[in-house]
Amino acid sequence: MAAHAAAVHHAEMGWIRTYIFSTDHKMIAKQYLLNGLFFALFGGIIALVFRSHLAMPEQELLNPARYNAYVTMHGTLMIFWVAMPILLGFFGNLTIPLMIGARDMAFPLLNMMSYWTFFISSVVIMASFFVPGGPFSGGWTAYAPLSANTELTGVNWGINLWAVGLALEFTAVLMGGINFIVTPFVLRARGMSLMRLPIVVWMVVIASLLFMMSVGPLIAGTFMLLFDKNVGTHFYLVSADKVGDPLLWQHLFWFFGHPEVYVILIPGLGVISEIFPAAARKPLHGYKHIIFWTIFAGILSFMVWAHHMFIAGLNPLAAVGFSITTIIISVPFLVIVVAMGLTLWGGSLRFNAAFLYAFFAYVIFIVGGLTGLQLGATVADIQLHETYFVVAHFHYVIFASVILSTFAAVQWWFPKMFGRLMNEGVAKVHAISTFFLFNIVFTPMFILGFAGYTRRYASYDHIPLLQGYAWLNDFVSIAGVLLILVQFLFVFNFFYSMIAGKRATANPWEATTMEWSAPSPPPHLNWGDTIPVVERDPYEYAPEVPSNGADYEPQGRLMTMR
Amino acid sequence: MPIMPDISTHGWWLDWSLLIISMVTLLVGILSFALIILALIYFRQSKNPTPTRHLSGWITRLIILDISMIIFDIIIAVFSTWGWAETILKSEESLEAKHGEALTVNVTGRQFFWAFDYAGGDKAFGTADDFTLGNDLVVEKDRLVVLNMTSGDTIHSFFVPHLRVKYDVIPGRTTRVWFVPKKAGEYPVLCTELCGLGHYKMLSNVRVLEPDDFDSWLDSRTVTLSENPGPLRSGGPGQSQTVHVSDSKDGSLGARADRNVGVTPRSQ
Numbered sequence: 001m002a003a004h005a006a007a008v009h010h011a012e013m014g015w016i017r018t019y020i021f022s023t024d025h026k027m028i029a030k031q032y033l034l035n036g037l038f039f040a041l042f043g044g045i046i047a048l049v050f051r052s053h054l055a056m057p058e059q060e061l062l063n064p065a066r067y068n069a070y071v072t073m074h075g076t077l078m079i080f081w082v083a084m085p086i087l088l089g090f091f092g093n094l095t096i097p098l099m100i101g102a103r104d105m106a107f108p109l110l111n112m113m114s115y116w117t118f119f120i121s122s123v124v125i126m127a128s129f130f131v132p133g134g135p136f137s138g139g140w141t142a143y144a145p146l147s148a149n150t151e152l153t154g155v156n157w158g159i160n161l162w163a164v165g166l167a168l169e170f171t172a173v174l175m176g177g178i179n180f181i182v183t184p185f186v187l188r189a190r191g192m193s194l195m196r197l198p199i200v201v202w203m204v205v206i207a208s209l210l211f212m213m214s215v216g217p218l219i220a221g222t223f224m225l226l227f228d229k230n231v232g233t234h235f236y237l238v239s240a241d242k243v244g245d246p247l248l249w250q251h252l253f254w255f256f257g258h259p260e261v262y263v264i265l266i267p268g269l270g271v272i273s274e275i276f277p278a279a280a281r282k283p284l285h286g287y288k289h290i291i292f293w294t295i296f297a298g299i300l301s302f303m304v305w306a307h308h309m310f311i312a313g314l315n316p317l318a319a320v321g322f323s324i325t326t327i328i329i330s331v332p333f334l335v336i337v338v339a340m341g342l343t344l345w346g347g348s349l350r351f352n353a354a355f356l357y358a359f360f361a362y363v364i365f366i367v368g369g370l371t372g373l374q375l376g377a378t379v380a381d382i383q384l385h386e387t388y389f390v391v392a393h394f395h396y397v398i399f400a401s402v403i404l405s406t407f408a409a410v411q412w413w414f415p416k417m418f419g420r421l422m423n424e425g426v427a428k429v430h431a432i433s434t435f436f437l438f439n440i441v442f443t444p445m446f447i448l449g450f451a452g453y454t455r456r457y458a459s460y461d462h463i464p465l466l467q468g469y470a471w472l473n474d475f476v477s478i479a480g481v482l483l484i485l486v487q488f489l490f491v492f493n494f495f496y497s498m499i500a501g502k503r504a505t506a507n508p509w510e511a512t513t514m515e516w517s518a519p520s521p522p523p524h525l526n527w528g529d530t531i532p533v534v535e536r537d538p539y540e541y542a543p544e545v546p547s548n549g550a551d552y553e554p555q556g557r558l559m560t561m562r
Numbered sequence: 563m564p565i566m567p568d569i570s571t572h573g574w575w576l577d578w579s580l581l582i583i584s585m586v587t588l589l590v591g592i593l594s595f596a597l598i599i600l601a602l603i604y605f606r607q608s609k610n611p612t613p614t615r616h617l618s619g620w621i622t623r624l625i626i627l628d629i630s631m632i633i634f635d636i637i638i639a640v641f642s643t644w645g646w647a648e649t650i651l652k653s654e655e656s657l658e659a660k661h662g663e664a665l666t667v668n669v670t671g672r673q674f675f676w677a678f679d680y681a682g683g684d685k686a687f688g689t690a691d692d693f694t695l696g697n698d699l700v701v702e703k704d705r706l707v708v709l710n711m712t713s714g715d716t717i718h719s720f721f722v723p724h725l726r727v728k729y730d731v732i733p734g735r736t737t738r739v740w741f742v743p744k745k746a747g748e749y750p751v752l753c754t755e756l757c758g759l760g761h762y763k764m765l766s767n768v769r770v771l772e773p774d775d776f777d778s779w780l781d782s783r784t785v786t787l788s789e790n791p792g793p794l795r796s797g798g799p800g801q802s803q804t805v806h807v808s809d810s811k812d813g814s815l816g817a818r819a820d821r822n823v824g825v826t827p828r829s830q
């Protein structure tokens with residue numbers, strides 16, 4: 001195992017083993033991050049293209065088939081090739097070994113294979129842009145029969161590559177997930193009990209478990225989709241004698257889909273909960289409550305999936321049950337959100353850029369959660385289902401948990417990746433302008449949803465009913481383009497700081513958890529000639545008896561090996 | 563509210579539950595943000611240099627919050643379930659008992675148009691006076707309308723904003739919606755389930771006629787069609803005559819044009 005002493009004095013490794021086929025969790029974290037950020041930018045630019053098309057359809061930037069394809073790929077890439085690699089692959093790899101005081105993941109080779117499988121899946125999904133017929137255009141939810149019959153969309157290879165790419169991506173995340181689950185249980189440093197694990201580690205573990213438990217049926221479902229499409233089976237396609245049921249796909253998809261949205265939520269909440277105590281200079285409020293209620297929400301997330309299907313043709317009585325479980329899920333999130341709020345309350349807030357990002361994520365997430373409740377109410381959902389209201393709802397949640405907490409995490413852990421600090425000023429300008437623009441892009445969408453703006457329409461100009469709000473939709477498009485453009489501030493800051501940022505000390509934020517005891521950046525196998533030993537809870541800010549004159553107590557210390 | 567005016571009898575349930583739920587959510591949101599902003603103002607480093615490690619009394623506050631959240635949840639659950647029971651869950655018998663005999667129309671969604679099958683004057687399907695409309699759904703004011711919907715190709719969704727009706731239309735299954743229009747006029751139908759490249763053009767209208775106009779319209783239909791016999795119910799899956807997407811990859815497919823395929827052009 002990686003932790004034995006001999007490994008510490010490892011030989012100098014070659015360039016390829018250091019940067020390409022690396023088994024070092026920090027390098028794999030960076031690979032996942034860069035790959036995810038690439039797709040974030042790419043997915044953002046796709047959105048920029050289709051929103052420009054909506055704003056000026058007469059320019060014919062896209063034809064309707066391409067419009068659908070771009071909307072589909074935007075959703076697909078953002079969920080599976082941005083949220084998953086960053087929230088699990090990046091957060092998990094960067095934080096787990098450093099925070100628990102391990103030298104690497106439990107299975108470093110599997111970890112490397114996880115990233116490279118993910119890389120292959122990225123190539124496959126990118127290839128779908130270049131095949132005849134273009135990429136898949138049936139929506140990221142890929143409802144059958146549209147996804148199972150080439151005649152219906154005119155897309156053939158696009159669908160095959162979409163399904164294969166997805167299956168590969170799932171495999172990659174499963175391989176990573178094994179590490180994320182096993183490592184915190186077997187490689188914790190001395191003194192690191194489970195109830196001393198930093199919250200983000202717990203969140204990645206819970207998210208990996210949710211993913212592992214929900215994805216199986218969908219992988220099978222994806223293959224059934226490929227069979228229906230290419231082999232002529234009738235799982236989803238209705239045959240002449242009425243075999244096959246399109247609703248089966250929706251059940252399989254959403255049985256995975258709702259746990260999945262928690263998979264890409266809770267690691268984000270974990271990052272927010274890491275940064276809040278350090279910014280407020282007081283312990284995280286209700287550490288155990290957060291963990292237990294998150295587990296509860298995770299379990300409940302397996303019982304709510306049909307809230308995506310209230311009016312999809314399932315027995316309307318079932319909708320009532322799913323509506324009630326959906327509404328109950330607000331209770332755990334209330335506790336979590338309040339715990340985070342109470343962490344700030346009474347604190348001594350340091351407004352550094354990472355805190356700004358995390359704070360904006362927190363605020364935006366609250367709006368997303370509350371509007372989810374509105375959608376969970378069966379009768380209200382009749383009018384709101386498949387309108388821009390839903391689009392606004394999930395962007396409020398996902399932008400918070402994925403995009404803003406990624407910015408927060410990168411800003412926060414940049415020293416542990418590159419030994420430098422990101423520029424605070426640029427980051428603050430970026431955080432504030434992103435927050436501002438995000439809200440003016442997505443708040444109007446709630447109104448558009450009420451007004452009857454259905455989603456996934458290649459144009460609204462020919463519908464007299466909707467012309468009253470056409471100006472608002474145009475406004476959204478323009479603000480959306482600006483929102484994507486200001487993201488280049490981050491791109492610039494990231495690469496500039498990587499090369500020329502201020503050198504970071506080991507613990508620039510005066511934070512407590514173990515990674516801040518390691519040098520910035522930590523060497524291969526993290527702890528050099530020392531052994532980390534954990535002595536107390538993770539967030540000992542404002543200790544009653546300060547031992548070293550500082551306003552915080554590091555969670556542990558490094559003992560010298562003889 | 564930006565929501566379209568409601569011309570149905572049951573729309574009340576949607577609108578009020580939507581309004582109440584939105585108001586309560588808005589209230590919860592505003593309260594939370596007020597507290598958060600207070601926290602930012604009072605607990606910034608310059609104002610509050612020494613943090614309070616232990617907050618006192620937070621357990622009671624958390625319990626109060628939890629209880630208010632649960633009450634809030636119960637309000638939402640009760641309203642939405644009640645409304646659901648009064649709309650989607652209503653059986654055809656109880657509806658007819660309340661509103662009188664229904665006008666039943668069989669709806670078929672296809673890429674990218676709607677076809678509406680009427681039973682004609684004898685009110686029975688499968689007889690010679692059945693007819694199919696390829697453009698609009700014509701209904702009578704103040705009369706219960708029951709739509710039995712299915713799809714000839716992929717999933718569509720039948721959405722009439724003014725009538726507060728939205729329900730998916732699925733191949734191999736029949737779904738049912740009902741409404742009682744209270745106002746004559748023309749109301750757009752939108753498709754709300756992505757169904758291919760012409761999805762956004764899959765428009766139609768519900769034409770609500772005054773009872774007298776409706777009767778004479780129905781009579782005129784029956785006369786025209788008796789000269790031209792043969793059931794015109796469009797075919798089930800497999801016999802679709804729609805223009806296939808593969809025929810028009812440029813995306814120039816117009817919804818109006820293909821309405822005339824597979825349904826009688828004589829409807830108007």
Ligand code: HEM
Pocket residue numbers: 141261262264265307308326327329330333368369370371372373375376377381384385386390393394397398401
């Ligand atoms: C507080 C908890 C939440 C509740 C009660 C909730 C409720 C709902 C409901 C009822 C829908 C279906 C709306 C419709 O299609 O008519 C929905 C859609 C959606 N939600 Fe949430 N949600 C919650 C949290 C989240 C989170 C945390 C995420 C992601 C991180 C998320 C992502 C989504 C997505 C992506 C969709 C749309 C899927 C699609 O049709 O494309 N939601 N939500």
Ligand SMILES: [Cu+2]
Pocket residue numbers: 257258261304305307308
């Ligand atoms: Cu869900």
Ligand SMILES: [Cu+2]
Pocket residue numbers: 717718719753754755756757758760761762764
């Ligand atoms: Cu459609």
